[in-house]
Amino acid sequence: MRFKAMVLEAFGEPLRMREFEIRELAEGSVLVRTLASGVCGSDVHIAKGEDPRTPVPIILGHEGVGEVIEVVGEKKDINGEPIRPKDRIIWNRGIVCKKCYWCTVAKQRHLCPNRKVYGINMTCKDYPHLLGCYSEAIVLLPEVEVLRLSHDIDPCTIVTASCSGATAMNALDSLAEPLVGKTVVVQGVGPLGIFIAVAAKSLGASTVVVIGGSLERLSVAKEFVDVSLNRRELSEEERKKRVLEITHNRGADIVIEATGDSQALLEGFNLLRRGGTYLVTGVAVPQQPIPFSVYENLVLKGITVQGVWVSDTRHLIQAVNIVASRSKVFEKLVTHKFKLEQANEALECVEQRKALKAVICFE
Structure with a gap:
């Protein structure tokens, strides 16, 4: 044959x-x-x-x-x-x-x-x-x-x-606690980000927020998420303000990077509440290092950072x-x-x- x-x-x-x-x-x-x-x-x-x-x-x-x-x-x-x-x-x-x-x-x-x-x-x-x-x-x-x-x-x-589906489920499977009642912010509205958003909602997350820059992709995401934020229309500070408003000024319980860009972590840390969890799922190839404030972003907030591979x-x-x-x-x-x-x-x-x-x- x-x-x-x-x-x-x-x-x-x-x-x-x-x-x-x-x-x-x-x-x-x-x-x-x-x-x-x-x-x-x-x-x-x-x-x-x-x-x-x-x-x-x-x-x-x-x-x-x-x-x-x-x-x-x-x-x-x-x-x-x-x-x-x-x-x-x-x-x-x-x-x-x-x-x-x-x-x-x-x-x-x-x-x-x-x-x-x-x-x-x-x-x-x-x-x-x-x-x-x-x-x-x-x-x-x-x-x-x-x-x-x-x-x-x-x-x-x-x-x-x-x-993207299996990787999304690996990410959510790595969480120490159930998603029920949690606020989840997903950075990225490609296939991985949208799959994560749909799955998080299906598993009980009370509020799912997505951040993206594509109007077409955001319009699809709007049908099954609670809040969509366009990074081309809202500044980083405005996006943070919106997340804080949704979470009684605490920040999200879980932030999930699904952009494929290490630079997204710099915003993601600022959207996370004290004691929250950050899942990094989208970075799949070597990239330039990013500046990371260990005291402010990691230790003082007592967060968990989880890399997700395949x-x-x-x-x-x-x-x-x-x-x-x-x-x-x-x-x-x-x-x-x-x-x-x-x-x-x-x-x-x-x-x-x-x-x-x-x-x-x-x-």
Whole structure:
């Protein structure tokens, strides 16, 4: 069988269509026809060579939903259900070693230093090649954890759970206390920020505030958050004043950075109440250091700062459940759809922030 894929052969150059032949696969492998591939903001950074993990050549795309073509031997999903041809599935984009300290002792598998990720650090140079989602088909290696999906939900909608959704759930899962009754401020209204906002509200947050600079994205967010603040219309001081008004002059219980920009932390610390929690979820590539006032921002306020890195399989399941229960909301997140051969246009669309969520759809 032969399948086409869009390949990044050199950083900073357009992706090129290539064809790969699939022959014998290892026992436990699953050959999957791609139904939807999310175009993540990190794909833009990867294509430019800004992610130190990435080799070339590589098939980009770490967010995928597909239909099973072939199962080599026996394969069960994480619920113990056998995987068969024609099943629709989603999978954990990362493969961990299950042998290191983080996998075996700390029980923080997503922090495994040996973690391999589809579309990020797995080259297509070597067989079985199809290790990214910008492709007509994907080979899921025996170690990959998969989840069967209902045929009722649109693949281009449920794919939002794969990366930003799972990362959002990892962030909220790291909180020491339930969200019930809490005021949450989310910095950023991209797919990650909006997923966090929807999930926080779903899990009981009393007030969810989002801060962003895109009118289009803010208009989508307004439908399911309590307060939206446009950083292009309100100064940083005005935004802080609004948050203090909402919180009886205390500040937010939880602030979540979902902008991808370390500079956002400088505002975020000032929006947080004493004893509050700051979750940093969006910074995915190396950036310049920021000035940090340890006494004023950390010690005096007694805050907790939590870095959030990728996700584990349980977070993927949580994200799938959130999307499935609120599919109408998440349908609105997918604002742009592309064909496989339009992958370069999709990346440009995401880079220019024209799309809230862009998806390569194969149906």
